[in-house]
Every structure is written in C-alpha cells, then in structure tokens.
Amino acid sequence: MKFDEILVHIGEFGCYQKRVYFILCLPAMLCGLQVLSTVFIMATPPHRCKLPGYTNDTYEVQGPHHQYLINLTIPPGEDGAGLYSECYVYSDVNGTGHNVTSQRGTSHCSEWVFEKTEFDNTIIEEFSFVCRDTILRSHSNMVLFAGALCGSVFMGIIADIVGRKKAIMLSLSIQFVTALAIYLSPTYEMMIAFRGLAGVATQSLFAVSASTGIELVGPTKRTFTGVVVEMYWCAGIFLLLPVAFVLRDWRNIQLFLCLITIPLFSMWWLIPESPRWLLDKQKFSEARQVLERICQSNKTKLPRDAIDAETASEGPQGKIWQMFTHRVLIIRTLIIFFNWLAVNLLYYGLSLNLDNLAGSSYFNYLIGTLVEFVAYVICLLLLDRTGRKKLHCICMFTGAAACLAVMIPVTFAGQSHQWIATCLSMVGKLSASGCYAILYIMSAELFPTVMRNSGIGCCSIFESLGGMISPYIADMGLMIGGAFAQGLPMVVFGTVSVLAGFLSLALPETLHRTLPESIQDAIDFDKQPKSSKNGVGQTNGFKHPEVELELVVPLTKV
Numbered sequence: 001m002k003f004d005e006i007l008v009h010i011g012e013f014g015c016y017q018k019r020v021y022f023i024l025c026l027p028a029m030l031c032g033l034q035v036l037s038t039v040f041i042m043a044t045p046p047h048r049c050k051l052p053g054y055t056n057d058t059y060e061v062q063g064p065h066h067q068y069l070i071n072l073t074i075p076p077g078e079d080g081a082g083l084y085s086e087c088y089v090y091s092d093v094n095g096t097g098h099n100v101t102s103q104r105g106t107s108h109c110s111e112w113v114f115e116k117t118e119f120d121n122t123i124i125e126e127f128s129f130v131c132r133d134t135i136l137r138s139h140s141n142m143v144l145f146a147g148a149l150c151g152s153v154f155m156g157i158i159a160d161i162v163g164r165k166k167a168i169m170l171s172l173s174i175q176f177v178t179a180l181a182i183y184l185s186p187t188y189e190m191m192i193a194f195r196g197l198a199g200v201a202t203q204s205l206f207a208v209s210a211s212t213g214i215e216l217v218g219p220t221k222r223t224f225t226g227v228v229v230e231m232y233w234c235a236g237i238f239l240l241l242p243v244a245f246v247l248r249d250w251r252n253i254q255l256f257l258c259l260i261t262i263p264l265f266s267m268w269w270l271i272p273e274s275p276r277w278l279l280d281k282q283k284f285s286e287a288r289q290v291l292e293r294i295c296q297s298n299k300t301k302l303p304r305d306a307i308d309a310e311t312a313s314e315g316p317q318g319k320i321w322q323m324f325t326h327r328v329l330i331i332r333t334l335i336i337f338f339n340w341l342a343v344n345l346l347y348y349g350l351s352l353n354l355d356n357l358a359g360s361s362y363f364n365y366l367i368g369t370l371v372e373f374v375a376y377v378i379c380l381l382l383l384d385r386t387g388r389k390k391l392h393c394i395c396m397f398t399g400a401a402a403c404l405a406v407m408i409p410v411t412f413a414g415q416s417h418q419w420i421a422t423c424l425s426m427v428g429k430l431s432a433s434g435c436y437a438i439l440y441i442m443s444a445e446l447f448p449t450v451m452r453n454s455g456i457g458c459c460s461i462f463e464s465l466g467g468m469i470s471p472y473i474a475d476m477g478l479m480i481g482g483a484f485a486q487g488l489p490m491v492v493f494g495t496v497s498v499l500a501g502f503l504s505l506a507l508p509e510t511l512h513r514t515l516p517e518s519i520q521d522a523i524d525f526d527k528q529p530k531s532s533k534n535g536v537g538q539t540n541g542f543k544h545p546e547v548e549l550e551l552v553v554p555l556t557k558v
C-alpha cells in the first residue's frame with residue numbers, strides 16, 4: 001500500500017496525529033519571533049549629530065542653553081528629514097560652542113544621539129548604522145535571508161540523511177548558539193556573521209518541523225494543516241510585540257530569543273521520527289510502531305501487509321530542466337518563480353518598512369500582525385470556493401493598488417494625514433500575506449508529480465532571493481532621504497506586484513482540476529475540463545490525485 005492509502009485507512013488526523021502536529025508547529029512561533037525581531041532590534045530611532053565635546057548630550061532638549069548649543073552646532077534638517085541634520089555639524093564650532101564664522105561650512109559627524117521614546121538601545125544605535133553607514137543595516141538583513149537560502153538547500157539534505165528528529169534538534173542547537181552569540185557580539189562584523197547562521201537555523205527549523213508534522217496527516221487534511229502552521233508563525237510574531245515593548249533593548253530581546261529555545265528541546269521525547277523517512281530508509285519495524293500508535297489513538301487497525309518496500313516510493317522523478325522543454329511550461333515556470341520572488345519581496349519589504357511609517361512602531365507592528373492573521377483566515381475560507389488563481393490575482397492587484405496609492409498622502413497631504421499612508425501599507429501587508437498562503441498550494445498543484453519536489457525546491461531559491469532584495473528596497477528611503485523617503489519603497493513594491501499580478505493571469509486555475517502527473521499532463525493542463533469535485537476520487541473517468549502538500553510548507557518564510 002502507498003503511504004497516503006495507509007493514512008486514509010487508519011485515520012487521517014486523529015488525536016495522536018493532532019498532538020504531534022501541534023507540537024511540531026511550535027518551532028514556527030520561534031521562527032516568527034526570530035525573523036520579525038529585526039523590526040525592533042534593527043529599528044532606526046530619530047537621531048541627530050552629537051554636540052562635539054559634550055559627553056552628556058541627549059536627543060531630548062534639556063533646557064534653553066542646550067537648545068542654544070544645538071542651534072549653534074547642528075544645521076537644520078533638509079527636505080523634511082527632521083528638525084536637525086542627522087549627518088552634519090557646522091565645522092566652525094569647537095567644543096565650547098565658540099569660533100563661529102560668517103561663512104559656515106559643514107562636515108560629517110562621527111557620533112550621534114538617539115531618541116529614547118520607543119527604544120532604549122537598538123543595533124543601529126549601538127553600532128551607528130546611520131548616515132554613510134546606513135547600508136550596513138541592509139547588509140545585515142540581507143545576510144539573514146542569504147543564510148535562509150543556504151538552510152533551504154543544505155538542511156533538507158541533512159534531514160534526508162540523519163532523519164527529521166535529528167535535523168530539528170540540530171536546527172534548534174544552531175538557533176540557540178547563534179542567538180546567544182548575537183547577544184554577546186562586541187562588534188558588528190561578528191553580529192552580522194552570526195545573523196547569517198541564524199538565518200540557516202530559522203529556515204531549516206521551520207521547514208523540517210512543519211513538513212514532519214504534515215507528513216503524519218492524511219491527504220484531505222493537508223490544505224488545512226498547511227495554513228495552520230502559518231497561523232503559528234503569526235502567533236509567534238504577535239508574541240514578539242509585548243516582548244519588545246517591555247524589554248526595549250536589542251540585547252535583551254536577543255537573550256529572550258535564546259532562552260525561549262530551551263523548552264523546545266523537549267520535542268526529542270515528545271515526537272516520533274517521520275514514518276515516511278523510516279520507510280524510505282527501510283526501517284519497517286520502527287515505522288510500524290509509529291503507525292500502530294496512530295491506530296491505537298484512532299481505534300483502527302493497521303493491515304498486516306500494509307508496509308513493504310513500495311510503501312514510501314514516489315515513483316520515478318523528473319528533473320526541473322524538463323519544465324523548460326516546451327513553450328507552455330517555460331512561461332508557466334518562469335511566472336511561478338517570479339511570483340515567489342515578488343511575494344517574498346513584498347511581504348518582508350513591507351514588514352521591514354515600518355520605520356518609514358507615521359505613528360508608533362509598536363502600534364504599526366500590532367496592526368500588521370492582525371491583518372496577516374486575517375489574511376490566513378480569509379484564505380482558509382475562500383481557497384476552495386473562489387479558486388487559487390482568482391484569489392491570488394485579487395490579492396496581488398489589491399496590494400499593488402494600496403502600495404502605489406501611498407504616494408498620494410505622501411505627496412499632497414500634510415503630517416496630520418500620514419495615517420492614510422500607514423493604513424494603505426497595512427492593506428498591502430494583508431494582500432502579501434494572502435498571496436503567501438495561496439502561492440504555496442497553487443505552485444504545488446501546477447508542477448507535475450514527477451518533478452514536484454524539484455519545482456518547489458527551485459521556488460524556495462527564488463523566494464529567498466526576494467527576501468535578500470527586500471531590505472535594500474525597504475531601506476531605500478533611509479539611504480536616499482528627502483520628502484519621498486516614505487513613499488519610494490512602496491512604489492517599487494507596488495510596481496513589482498502589478499507585474500506579478502498580470503503575469504499570474506496567464507496561469508491556469510487548479511481548483512477542481514485533475515492535477516498533472518507527467519510532463520505531457522502539465523502541457524495539456526489548460527485543455528482539461530473542470531471536474532465537479534476535488535481530492536481523491538473519480539469524475540467522468542478522471543482520477544484526481546491529491547497534491548503532496550507536505551512539500552509545500554513555507555520553505556523559507558525568512
């Protein structure tokens with residue numbers, strides 16, 4: 001018997017499977033905490049140049065004489081960048097505030113003071129990632145996503161060799177060590193290097209734990225479980241809000257991320273090894289023990305001859321290059337790849353762009369988290385009703401319109417109306433989150449069975465590339481400055497979303513369709529009539545194979 005047939009026979013989502021699945025979803029919360037902690041630990045508070053020679057200078061004005069020294073020493077801000085210059089001091093003022101000349105020149109400052117209203121200390125403040133070094137913030141965030149790309153490639157191989165449980169424990173160990181190392185980092189070079197390793201750990205932990213949980217679930221429950229793991233991610237990023245609000249220092253937040261990893265090591269005793277991996281390694285007795293536990297929980301019985309050498313076999317597998325052997329397949333594959341890049345660019349770009357929005361960073365983060373959760377609920381309710389393509393295109397175009405519309409309040413409205421730009425950004429975040437959930441399922445259904453593994457693997461590469469680009473787009477306003485700093489990144493996000501949405505119109509709808517099993521099936525997919533039902537069954541002589549959604553867990557989400 002095939003493994004999915006065994007699960008249908010003994011129970012697709014019984015009590016034991018639910019317990020193990022929900023335990024395996026817990027690392028998704030940790031991953032959400034780790035990745036989105038960037039919003040707070042890498043935040044750039046309002047700042048200005050420090051008064052030369054005054055060690056007790058603060059961003060807040062301490063009195064009339066302090067105000068006089070600031071006016072005497074710091075040039076005014078330009079193009080709405082702030083009341084005072086963030087990067088320059090008058091070059092004709094010494095440490096006592098004298099020697100002012102009539103022709104006042106300016107020079108770059110080397111020390112800064114930061115506002116303490118929202119943050120006590122951030123990486124940006126401690127290592128001075130401002131002015132000429134602003135790009136270091138983007139580099140630091142890019143390294144995190146580059147680590148995720150490496151993790152998606154290498155940890156999957158390791159998990160296939162040593163097993164899912166050991167891979168999860170290895171990922172947790174790397175997560176613990178890197179979080180502690182970042183907390184102790186005395187230099188920004190060390191901090192950035194360990195952020196790259198943290199990206200490896202976060203990516204591998206999320207992907208391996210989520211896929212292991214979904215491997216225990218029957219075919220008809222995988223759409224549900226594939227979206228639920230996203231909700232655990234969302235719960236994690238929501239938990240980050242009170243943590244960041246209370247601690248307010250990036251090192252304390254990083255220490256919390258280290259310590260919260262420790263309870264997850266108990267998973268070694270709480271979860272079984274993946275029965276699919278055990279079968280693939282010919283460990284039939286151990287696989288039978290796991291399946292017997294499922295049977296005991298579901299009050300069913302495992303057929304005596306259910307497990308053999310063919311149980312875990314997925315049949316012959318094709319290579320991804322075969323998707324480039326026909327014009328239809330080339331166009332479809334490139335569109336899917338571009339959508340992965342665009343969705344990750346949009347999702348993380350909008351998440352990292354909170355610094356540029358008006359209002360409290362904590363309140364903006366709260367709203368962004370809530371709209372992400374709403375997006376997952378909407379997708380869960382509508383995916384099997386409206387169809388994948390239609391819902392994906394609606395989300396893309398809605399997000400694009402919201403991002404592009406940000407330029408209206410930025411250009412024509414005053415500071416009192418900048419909340420409109422924040423609201424439009426949140427609409428964009430809702431749309432990007434919805435696209436994320438839809439694209440996982442739609443991509444797997446479009447790749448033929450013989451190369452679904454390879455196709456989804458390549459998607460994760462383009463997804464990571466989008467994440468690597470996103471910090472530079474989000475920080476574009478900080479690097480360029482000026483009145484349009486807030487709106488410029490949104491224009492880029494909106495333009496990419498428009499292009500991805502129009503390209504997606506060329507993709508076929510997969511809802512209620514016989515999913516492609518061979519290359520020829522994929523070529524003829526558009527010619528196939530819609531069936532009257534989805535899932536495994538027979539309609540008008542056609543078989544409806546259930547897509548292997550354990551391969552469609554959020555492969556990077558980083």
